[in-house]
Amino acid sequence: MKLIRFLFSKTFWANVLVALVLGALLLWGISAALEAYTMHQENIQVPALDKMSITQAEQALAEKNLKYEVIDSSEFDPGFPRGSVVNQYPKAGGFVKEGRVIKLTVNPLQARKVAVPNLIEKTRRRAIYDLTSKGFKVGELQYVPYIGKDVVVDIKHNGKSVVSGAKFVKGTVIDLVLGQGLGNELIRSPYLRWLTAEEAENKLKSKSLNLGSTIWDEEITDTSLALVYRQYPEPSLEPAVKSGEAVDIWLTNDYTKIPNDSLLYQNPTATDSLYTDSLANDSTL
Numbered sequence: 001m002k003l004i005r006f007l008f009s010k011t012f013w014a015n016v017l018v019a020l021v022l023g024a025l026l027l028w029g030i031s032a033a034l035e036a037y038t039m040h041q042e043n044i045q046v047p048a049l050d051k052m053s054i055t056q057a058e059q060a061l062a063e064k065n066l067k068y069e070v071i072d073s074s075e076f077d078p079g080f081p082r083g084s085v086v087n088q089y090p091k092a093g094g095f096v097k098e099g100r101v102i103k104l105t106v107n108p109l110q111a112r113k114v115a116v117p118n119l120i121e122k123t124r125r126r127a128i129y130d131l132t133s134k135g136f137k138v139g140e141l142q143y144v145p146y147i148g149k150d151v152v153v154d155i156k157h158n159g160k161s162v163v164s165g166a167k168f169v170k171g172t173v174i175d176l177v178l179g180q181g182l183g184n185e186l187i188r189s190p191y192l193r194w195l196t197a198e199e200a201e202n203k204l205k206s207k208s209l210n211l212g213s214t215i216w217d218e219e220i221t222d223t224s225l226a227l228v229y230r231q232y233p234e235p236s237l238e239p240a241v242k243s244g245e246a247v248d249i250w251l252t253n254d255y256t257k258i259p260n261d262s263l264l265y266q267n268p269t270a271t272d273s274l275y276t277d278s279l280a281n282d283s284t285l
Contacts, residue, residue, distance in 0.1 A: 046102060048092035049085045054106065057085050061102055071103045076111035076170065083109045113167035116155060116174065120164065124150040124178055128205060135170035141210050142177045143244035149181025150208055150243075178208070178244070186239035191265045192228045192249060193235075193258050200228050200249050212246030217254065226251040229258040235265050 044064050049057045054070070061068050080086050087105035090096055114134050119127040128138050146153050154177035155162045162174070190207050192200045201211040212232075220226050230250035233241055241247075252258070 044096055044098055044100070046088075046090050046092050046094045046096055049088050049102070049104065050092075051080055051084045053081070053084055054104075057104060065098045066096070067099065067101045069101050069103050070106055072105050073108045076108050078111075078171070080107040082107055111169040114170055116162055116164055116166050116168065118164035119152045119155055119176070121148070122152050124152070124176065124208060125206070127152045127176055131174055136168070137171060137173045138205060139173040139175040141205065141208060141244050142175060143180045143208075143242075144177055146179030147181065148179040149185075151179045153177045153179055180243060185243070187241060187243060188239055189231075189233045189236045189241050189247065191235040191262060192231045192247070193262065195228050196224070196226065197228070197249065197251060200231075204247055208243040209241065210244060210246045212248040215248070215250045217250070217252040220251070220253050222253060223251075226253050227255065227258060229255075237265060 044066065046066070047060045047064065049060060052060065058068060076082075077086055084107050085104050086107050089103045090100075096102075114136070116136070117130045117134060119130060122130070124141070131138050142156075144153060155164070156175040156177060157168065157172065168174075187207060187209075190203055190209070192203060195203065197211075197214055204211050216223065216226065228249045229252045232248045233245075
């Protein structure tokens with residue numbers, strides 16, 4: 001009975017309240033102490049080191065009592081100076097402890113060279129794939145009399161023939177000399193409107209054509225968002241251009257300039273005299 005009366009007494013509940021308050025204060029104190037300790041140990045902000053030389057990066061880190069380690073020399077990036085920092089971990093702006101090792105990825109002092117693959121007698125499509133997969137850029141497609149249509153006859157760089165295995169820096173432009181096949185066959189001019197410059201060039205290459213002049217509107221603010229609104233020769237439904245011919249394109253950021261006529265070239269009607277049997281042989285413009 002005395003225990004029950006005590007549990008319902010003011011003295012008991014006063015003691016409980018005091019215990020709860022003391023416990024809360026203790027937890028708050030521990031939390032604040034841990035937070036202060038952590039911030040004390042991690043109060044150094046990592047500087048931005050991109051495009052710095054190793055000497056400059058070492059000095060910037062030493063000023064903050066930080067160390068560094070070069071973990072890799074990345075693929076050569078022409079957007080960064082040779083021997084400069086391309087990437088870092090932890091990233092700039094983060095907080096670390098004193099003495100932390102910052103890992104750096106550095107641009108090579110010399111761009112790595114890659115061997116030109118053996119392309120002779122390969123098809124145009126396979127040659128383009130082999131070159132781009134190695135990091136080369138495909139330049140002009142030149143056509144010469146040869147029985148194999150779209151078969152590689154020669155490889156050139158700056159107008160000079162290149163032997164398979166010759167080494168060049170990644171990004172080097174390689175021209176392909178291809179066979180015309182039998183006769184003087186014409187092909188359709190593909191529809192390029194609404195494409196970016198890169199997409200248009202890739203489409204022309206896939207059709208055995210070259211990109212000619214690229215004309216940008218003066219008011220263009222972002223070339224990556226510019227689209228083709230005009231081309232010459234115009235897209236056609238009948239064979240109208242020769243293999244290797246150049247197609248000029250005009251690009252704009254003002255999409256109201258682009259004609260909405262894609263259906264005319266991609267979904268012909270059976271009664272339109274412009275559509276020929278050649279369309280059935282190549283459904284993709």
